Amino acid sequence: MLETLIFREIRYNGNNEQLLKENLSKIKDNPDDTEVLQTLASIYHALKENDKAIEIYEKLVKLEPEKSENWAFLGYLYYENEDLEKAEENFNRALDDNMDEPFVLFLLGNIYSRKGRIAEAVNCYDLAIFLDFDMYIAHIDFARKYEHMGRHEKALEEYRAAFRIDPRDEGLIEKIDYIENKCKNKKEKKKNGNLNFATANLGIV
Numbered sequence: 053m054l055e056t057l058i059f060r061e062i063r064y065n066g067n068n069e070q071l072l073k074e075n076l077s078k079i080k081d082n083p084d085d086t087e088v089l090q091t092l093a094s095i096y097h098a099l100k101e102n103d104k105a106i107e108i109y110e111k112l113v114k115l116e117p118e119k120s121e122n123w124a125f126l127g128y129l130y131y132e133n134e135d136l137e138k139a140e141e142n143f144n145r146a147l148d149d150n151m152d153e154p155f156v157l158f159l160l161g162n163i164y165s166r167k168g169r170i171a172e173a174v175n176c177y178d179l180a181i182f183l184d185f186d187m188y189i190a191h192i193d194f195a196r197k198y199e200h201m202g203r204h205e206k207a208l209e210e211y212r213a214a215f216r217i218d219p220r221d222e223g224l225i226e227k228i229d230y231i232e233n234k235c236k237n238k239k240e241k242k243k244n245g246n247l248n249f250a251t252a253n254l255g256i257v
Contacts, residue, residue, distance in 0.1 A: 090108075093109055098201070103133070106130065120146040123146035127146060154179070155180075157179050157185070158180045188214050194206075204238065
């Protein structure tokens with residue numbers, strides 16, 4: 053399932069560099085080892101190197117074209133890279149093999165919504181909900197994932213989306229405030245860093 057692949061236990065910390073070395077060594081012995089290729093792609097994704105992860109999954113869909121989860125995860129990687137056309141193409145390819153994938157329908161609905169194709173988005177969401185998909189939990193899961201990766205602006209988008217679904221959660225309001233402050237502080241720090249760099253170049257102490 054796509055959801056399992058996205059939220060699999062790849063830790064977003066320094067251990068990934070060592071994991072990367074180990075799996076790159078393994079893949080030299082067998083370049084077509086699909087399990088190792090999947091692990092490598094997940095590590096690259098955790099390291100925010102989605103282009104490399106995409107390259108691996110483009111290979112995986114050729115090695116195992118019958119596996120809909122490969123097409124789905126490739127679509128997800130393109131989705132993360134904001135390449136909505138290729139994301140849509142691969143999500144639909146995954147659904148050709150398995151229509152009972154609510155997580156794929158949810159992400160495809162997001163794409164249609166962003167493209168202004170509201171009727172198609174609603175159809176995807178309705179079908180996902182019919183398949184017992186919890187959109188609120190999905191947004192929370194994505195938010196936590198992005199927060200763990202240090203992608204606070206993306207996390208904020210997902211927490212806000214969850215809040216629009218259920219604004220009664222006081223804990224969520226506190227979380228949104230916390231992440232908003234994180235984003236604000238990050239922007240101010242970046243702005244001050246740029247200012248210090250500029251004044252240093254001008255010889256201003």
